[in-house]
Amino acid sequence: MTLRFQNTESRTKQEFTPLEPGKVSLYTCGPTIYNFAHIGNFRAYVFEDLLRRYLEYRGYAVTHIMNLTDVEDKLIRTCRETGEPLKSVTARYAAAFFEDVKALGILPAHRYPAATDHIPEMVEMIKILRDKGHTYEDQGSIYFKLGTFPRYGRLSHMDLDQLRTGASGRVDADEYEAEEARDFALWKAWDENDGEVYWETELGKGRPGWHIECSAMSTKYLGPRLDIHCGGVDNIFPHHENEIAQSECCSGQTFVNYWLHCAHLVVEGRKMSKSLGNFFTLRDLLEKGHDPQAIRWVLIATHYRQPNNFSFDALDGAKQALNRLRDFRLRLGEAKGPGDALQAECDACRAAFEEAMDDDLNISGALGAVFN
RNA sequence: GGCGGCAUAGCCAAGUGGUAAGGCAGAGGCCUGCAAAGCCUUUAUACCCCGGUUCAAAUCCGGGUGCCGCCUCCA
Numbered sequence: 001m002t003l004r005f006q007n008t009e010s011r012t013k014q015e016f017t018p019l020e021p022g023k024v025s026l027y028t029c030g031p032t033i034y035n036f037a038h039i040g041n042f043r044a045y046v047f048e049d050l051l052r053r054y055l056e057y058r059g060y061a062v063t064h065i066m067n068l069t070d071v072e073d074k075l076i077r078t079c080r081e082t083g084e085p086l087k088s089v090t091a092r093y094a095a096a097f098f099e100d101v102k103a104l105g106i107l108p109a110h111r112y113p114a115a116t117d118h119i120p121e122m123v124e125m126i127k128i129l130r131d132k133g134h135t136y137e138d139q140g141s142i143y144f145k146l147g148t149f150p151r152y153g154r155l156s157h158m159d160l161d162q163l164r165t166g167a168s169g170r171v172d173a174d175e176y177e178a179e180e181a182r183d184f185a186l187w188k189a190w191d192e193n194d195g196e197v198y199w200e201t202e203l204g205k206g207r208p209g210w211h212i213e214c215s216a217m218s219t220k221y222l223g224p225r226l227d228i229h230c231g232g233v234d235n236i237f238p239h240h241e242n243e244i245a246q247s248e249c250c251s252g253q254t255f256v257n258y259w260l261h262c263a264h265l266v267v268e269g270r271k272m273s274k275s276l277g278n279f280f281t282l283r284d285l286l287e288k289g290h291d292p293q294a295i296r297w298v299l300i301a302t303h304y305r306q307p308n309n310f311s312f313d314a315l316d317g318a319k320q321a322l323n324r325l326r327d328f329r330l331r332l333g334e335a336k337g338p339g340d341a342l343q344a345e346c347d348a349c350r351a352a353f354e355e356a357m358d359d360d361l362n363i364s365g366a367l368g369a370v371f372n
Numbered sequence: 373g374g375c376g377g378c379a380u381a382g383c384c385a386a387g388u389g390g391u392a393a394g395g396c397a398g399a400g401g402c403c404u405g406c407a408a409a410g411c412c413u414u415u416a417u418a419c420c421c422c423g424g425u426u427c428a429a430a431u432c433c434g435g436g437u438g439c440c441g442c443c444u445c446c447a
Contacts, residue, residue, distance in 0.1 A: 011376095029447075037447085044447035072445060158375055158443070184444060210445040232447030233377085239445075263377070264441065271440075301395085302385070307378065307440065314384045317396030321384095324395085327410065356386085364386045368394035 003058060003358045005228075006305060008236060008259040009155050013360055016258065018227045023061050025222040026052060027256075029214060029231035029239070030066040030112065033093035034075045036281040037100055039299065039310060040265040040272055044232045046296055047262040047304040047361075049106040051230065054357050065221045066109040067214055068094060070116050071207055076197050086197050090114070100282045103292045104299075111221055115213040122208045122216040123201045125250055126186045134249045140189030140204050146182050149245045155259060156237035184242050185209035211242035215250070218243075224251035228258045236261055262304040268311050285315075294319040300363055325370070 003016040018024050028048045031037050037045075048066075055062050070090040079086050094114075101108065115122075126142060129135050134148045146152050146160070153160055160182055189206040190198040198205050218226060224247065231240060240259065247255040264271075267278035285295055297318035302308040349369055356365030 031447080032445090041447045047447090069445090074445090156375075156442080182444065230447095234442065234446045237375090237442060237444075242444085262447070264447075266440075269439080298384085305377085306385090309384075311383075313382090313396080317384060320397085321395050324410090331410095362386075364384095364395095365393075366386095368386060371394050 004360055005258050005260055006360050008261050009256075011157070014258070018060065019225060019257065022059070024055050024063070024227045025225075026055075026062055026064045026228045026230070027214070027218045027222055027226050028064065028066045028109070028229070029235055030068050030109075031093075031097055032069040032072055032074065033090045033097060034072075034078060035093060036096055036283060038272065038279060038281050039267075039285065039295070042100065042104060042282055042295075043265040043299045043308055044230070044262050045101065045106055046104060046299040048230050049104075050300055050304070050361060050363065051228070051260065052107060054361060063222060064107075064109040065111050065113065065218060067217050068097075068112050068114040069210065069213065070094070070114045071197060072210055076194055079197060080193065080195050086116075090116075096283075103282065103286065104296050105293065113217040113221065115208065115217075118213065118217050118220065119199050119201065119208065121220050122212045123187075123203055125212060125216045125219070125246065126203060126208075128250050129186065129246065132249060134245075135186060136183075140206065141185055142187040142203060143183045144186050144242070144245060146184075146245065149249055151248070152241065152245055155241050155244060158237060184211060184238065186212050186246070211239055212246060214239070215243050215246040215255075219247065219251070224253050224255070226256045228260060229256040230260045230262070233261045233263055260304075263307045265299070265308045265310050267309075269309055290315060291319055291322070294322055297322055301367065303364060304361060321371075 004013045005016050006013050026048075028045075030045075031041060045066075048064075052062050052064050068090075071086065075086060075089060078084070078089055082089075094112075098108075126135070129144065130142065134145055135142050136145055137143075186209050187203045187206055188209060189204060194207065198207055218229075229240065229243075236259075244255050266272065267280065270276055270278055272279045282292075282295070286292060294315055295318075298310055298314050299308065301318065349372070352369035352372070353366045356362040356369060359365070
């Protein structure tokens with residue numbers, strides 16, 4: 001049986017073949033450290049942990065990079081409103097993030113590069129894009145000209161002409177300064193709202209756009225071509241689409257071979273929101289006395305491409321299932337029965353487990369094999 | 373308006389043409405002085421609805437219904 005993944009770009013399940021035999025470069029979009037991460041965020045990180053662990057289980061040497069976004073609009077607004085320096089805010093939430101990662105038993109990435117530590121790399125990349133004619137400047141800001149990258153849209157399979165500007169309601173269309181709304185910022189010129197948050201660079205006084213950090217940092221630590229790039233489905237467009245445009249226009253090579261995206265988490269059947277009272281950070285649940293391993297179980301037990309319905313009934317069930325496995329593990333260690341028969345059972349379990357996991361990380365099937 | 377996902381038991385959830393995995397809860401039992409814990413057994417004539425294709429459909433096709441997501445800085 002071969003390892004297969006559903007590739008967002010091809011929309012098909014493909015056999016996994018790394019660029020270099022035995023090695024996997026894995027880049028996963030990390031948190032914006034402007035607040036405590038919620039359990040929906042951790043659904044993605046736990047999925048990525050499962051992916052990494054299974055790749056390693058299959059014998060691959062994985063190099064896993066996860067970025068930390070430590071400069072963007074919400075952070076700058078927080079700094080402006082509270083007067084707290086950017087680094088102070090992000091240090092607090094980065095520390096909290098690492099605590100949460102540990103609590104959930106997530107293997108740490110090999111590096112967690114932060115955007116603000118890689119301004120020179122981003123500037124370099126933007127300069128290359130500028131030299132190749134993929135950018136234009138407007139009022140000190142630098143934008144990527146999507147018209148120069150005909151392959152744009154191949155990941156999300158969206159037709160740019162069909163997009164409705166501002167349809168999400170998330171972004172104020174009046175704030176666009178780009179020639180076309182679809183062009184995105186590589187470098188944002190400083191204005192008074194940015195306060196103390198700016199860098200003096202060859203590109204002028206300002207700060208990087210969001211998308212360029214992932215292109216610059218993945219290139220720095222993993223090279224211009226990646227085996228696997230992960231994130232939540234909401235990142236497909238525009239973030240990952242923009243990464244492709246930046247990276248491929250820069251390197252002239254295919255940026256990512258396998259795109260894996262996990263679906264969202266809902267709570268009790270509803271989208272998580274503070275107004276519904278179903279919004280939970282990991283620490284909210286831990287403070288209620290829930291077992292972090294049971295939380296991990298619920299987050300992981302639904303296939304990553306299916307919406308995950310988090311509920312407290314499911315959490316209670318996970319707790320019980322986990323207890324049974326823990327008890328079983330103890331008894332297995334003490335087992336003194338006929339060794340060959342026990343070994344045969346274990347081999348059969350392992351084979352069924354691997355067959356399920358090889359099929360795009362079918363964890364539900366794999367757990368079923370374990371319980372059988 | 374464009375693109376995409378989902379619907380399987382009280383709950384969670386596998387299963388993409390061959391007659392419904394698994395977990396939780398429930399029920400029965402074993403063990404125990406009683407209990408708890410643990411262990412064993414058991415639990416869907418049936419997969420949102422209506423058509424169609426087929427010897428055979430949860431699975432494929434057509435049409436509905438419902439829920440959810442993305443549409444330019446959301447995991």
